[in-house]
Amino acid sequence: MTSINDGVCAEGAADDYTFAIRQLMRTRVVDVCDTCDCPKFDLILLGMGPDGHVASLFPNHPALKESDDWITFIVDSPESPPERITFTLPVINSAANVAIVAAGSSKADAALQAIEGKADDGPPLPAGLVRPSSGKLVWFLDSEAASKLGNYKFCD
Numbered sequence: 207m208t209s210i211n212d213g214v215c216a217e218g219a220a221d222d223y224t225f226a227i228r229q230l231m232r233t234r235v236v237d238v239c240d241t242c243d244c245p246k247f248d249l250i251l252l253g254m255g256p257d258g259h260v261a262s263l264f265p266n267h268p269a270l271k272e273s274d275d276w277i278t279f280i281v282d283s284p285e286s287p288p289e290r291i292t293f294t295l296p297v298i299n300s301a302a303n304v305a306i307v308a309a310g311s312s313k314a315d316a317a318l319q320a321i322e323g324k325a326d327d328g329p330p331l332p333a334g335l336v337r338p339s340s341g342k343l344v345w346f347l348d349s350e351a352a353s354k355l356g357n358y359k360f361c362d
């Protein structure tokens with residue numbers, strides 16, 4: 207378990223967390239992605255906000271485009287707390303397995319847009335940008351969160 211250093215600023219915490227992950231890769235606790243230098247986690251488990259954010263990657267935020275750093279920081283999160291650190295999309299998309307869990311009707315529009323890309327013409331939601339390059343993505347939705355999806359078979 208690697209905890210976030212909350213005794214430093216967000217930028218320092220992101221650097222410390224990156225260092226910790228690098229150590230885990232050196233000691234082979236965490237694999238390296240086959241196609242890039244990112245860590246390859248066995249499983250990344252994500253919640254999704256009603257706005258479609260995952261991790262602390264919010265819609266239209268520049269952190270969504272971060273492609274150099276494994277872990278980045280933000281100081282202007284639209285949700286409290288404003289200062290956060292987050293895995294970047296390249297790390298999430300390097301995982302062997304990614305699970306996104308969403309429950310409740312407040313997630314229905316974002317689930318539709320992320321999974322089917324249909325809700326509006328805006329840019330893709332962060333959750334819709336989760337596309338593991340060689341891993342598996344599984345969504346876990348309750349019936350309310352899945353209520354706007356078409357053509358899906360649901361298990362009980």
Ligand SMILES: O=C(O)[C@H](O)[C@@H](O)[C@H](O)[C@H](O)COP(=O)(O)O
Binds near residue numbers: 261307
């Ligand atoms: O501070 C945050 O960014 C949120 O707490 C968050 O990331 C959360 O995981 C989702 O909003 C889904 O949460 P629920 O599944 O509990 O609705």
